[in-house]
Amino acid sequence: MPSSPEIAISPRQIIASGMCIGCGACAAGSNAHMTLDAYGQFKPAGPGTRDRSAAFGRICPFSPAASNEDELASRRFAATPQVDARLGHFTAAYVGAVAEGGYRQHGSSGGMVSWVAAELLRRGLIDGVAHVRPATDGPHFRYAISRTADDILAGAKSRYYPVELSGILAEIRTVPGRYAIVGIPCFIKAVHLLRAEDAVLRERIAYTLGLFCGHMKSARLVESFAWQMHTVSEAVARPEFRLKGPERPANWYTAQLTLRDGEVRQQDWFNLADGDWGAGFFQNSACNWCDDVMAETADISFGDAWVEPYSSDWRGTNVVVVRTPELHDIVQAGIAQGRLELSRVDADYVAATQAAGLRQRREGLAYRLTWRRRGRRPRRRVAPSNALPFRRKLIYRLRYAISAWSHSMFRLARWQHAPVIYLSWARAALRLYHGLAYGRGRMGAVARWLRLTTRND
Template identity: 60%
Template sequence: MKWDKHGQLKPSGDFTAKPTPAFTAMCPFSPGARNEDEIAAARFPSAAVRDERIGRYEEAYVGHVSEGAYRSEGSSGGMANWVAASLLESGLVDGVAHVIPVDPAQEGRFFRYRLSRSVPELREGAHSRYYPVEISSVLDAIRTTPGRYAVVGVPCFIKAIHLLRAQEPILAERIAFTLGLFCGHMKSARLVESFAWQLDAPMPEVRAVEYRRKDPSRPANWYTAQLTLADGSMRWQDWWHLADGDWGAGFFRNSACDYCDDVVAETADVAFGDAWVEPYSSDGRGTNVVIVRHPALHAMIQSAREEGRLALDTVDADFIAGTQAAGLRHRREGLAYRLRIAPPRLPLRKRVSPGGHDLPWRRKLVYRGRRWIGSGSHHIFAAARSTGWHRLYTVWAGLALRAYQAVTYLRGPLGAVLGRLSKDSS
């Protein structure tokens, strides 16, 4: 995997040859690979609940970690790090593959995967990382070093792990657990540069990025971006003051994310997200929603609940889906529309069929706007970067964001015209 001109990791090599059957079955976006439903059915055949939105599971929760500093150190309720640490402490695994921050001056990137074998090492990976990473070196380490391992990742990474386990018995034996992270979409590395441009921070001096600086006195969904410079100084800004600060608009979105239909890591043994509903979204201390699918992890979490180490309430599938309503709508209703108006060159085999003919015109404009912003942000930023004229991007981004947000409020003649155009073009 190598960096492309847009700050995304892409596979490199000779693609003129026909893909091997093994590769076709291993790539998470390949039409020849098993889909999430098929993987989950094999992994969790006796799941207590089966829901088409969030998959198979034993039990679901909302809450946070009560013990230690897990909650304060994490971007949400601390549950992902707590489960990973508990697996290590109980001896169920010998190492955990997860993403940690690194010094870009030394490694040429801000984050990478690592195998951690102790709780202090694990704690270095707390917080959210909206940055491209790849996992090949960690998989090589698992292949060469006997033991049992857990892997933390976003839905497509966890799916890829299961597909790879089916190809390599050694990985099937050694990767014992998968811990999934809910995902709206992945950003390119250019988002960090955009922060730097807007915070007047020289990019060569940036040593660390925090996408969601935590402040218990403010609502959890008030994101604050923070950069740490080489001299130890920090610069930060709330996302809503940034030109590209609306997450859902899709700035710097990886194009593959437009064709993913898994929000909640349906193939993971346990999956974690943010509780984006009230009263939890206003609690700056952070709150998780948790979907538990593996019986051993279910027993571990239940025991900790009874001992008061976890403050979790059981919830149903409707509650979980409600916390991720926007993401699920984009990955199901929106995906059906995108498959019809912009089918990918590779004939994907998705769980959603092309459609969206009867969507309200405003929803069609929203989905088209996200595609336009996602693609445009890569190209406009590349032009601004090559010319050194940063305002080319920031001004464009500000105007694009205002246009996107205005769609929700359009009324009167302008709304009628846009509605007619949307209907005609669909």
């Protein structure tokens, strides 16, 4: 595999280029620290962020000097029998759910993430699991280490909220033991880049459990939901992003806010001004330049089965991509014991469950790479391409604009103490997006006229 170039880069340069995902890798063991910025996204701060170094270039997941996912995976999973451009290296793939205990009930999907983490703990293979759990102070969620199955279940469910790794990595360095880390693709990549530089982390982080990812949201998503449920973010004690119940299919997201006075408020995502996930509201800008949907550097990865009949099953269903033989043995034992209800599937099946995300991260990324922009770019595995129909280009342009402007419009609304500024803009932006991109409403007629005009030209 080609080696990555040695380039001296500073965190400030990555931030300025819009490539900082806020993972906290650069603040782990340095004189920088992570803080939420004006847009509700974690960024490194402190004097250390000005220092250029080749070491930082090697550990930042969006650095042009860092090894890419193919390079990392080929070194880690050289013996895996299958390689697919969409899934990466893998031993086997499955669809299904956990049959035992309350894992499926407590999780957003089929409960497989919590089950594998708990099984590693039960077998004595690890001493703790680093994953995202509700916080009692500060931001609503943060990384913490769970050392019992009950604590692992307390961290189940999807958390569409910014978190960072620096604190938990410091704890792993301080407290001896073997650990598993659960994270989205870029966080898992950052962990492996750090492990290559740090012998202590290399020894203590024994397993990585990856989560399929659409994109990272900012903390403003919860604030916006609060505005639309006629409250303020300061009154929110606990947000939930995906309720589970027989009255709604798995792909019908319902948000719930539990207020500090105990009152509970709910709203379906499709009734919210910014509830269309694919439109990109509050998306971190680095996500526009990511090409990893399925956490290709993780030992095992999990996603939602967004195909029928599973997407309508309110109980939730996982797709699972297993990469290491050891974890495959654990999964197979669970199936044989009747603890897991999983069916084997191929790469095409898994890719079909994530079709929208793959289009955005591959086809869409190829188009975005043709745009002129300032700053450094990460080393991507997708070649720039402008060979797209007009409608697809329009979709990617609108998503990019919505993700960028949502941060600014929300900041303006906060500054003016006027939620209507952001909410009016968001509703108008969503109508424009649905109309021009998908032909809905009055703007659909405009889109059809534009397509005809483009063809005639």
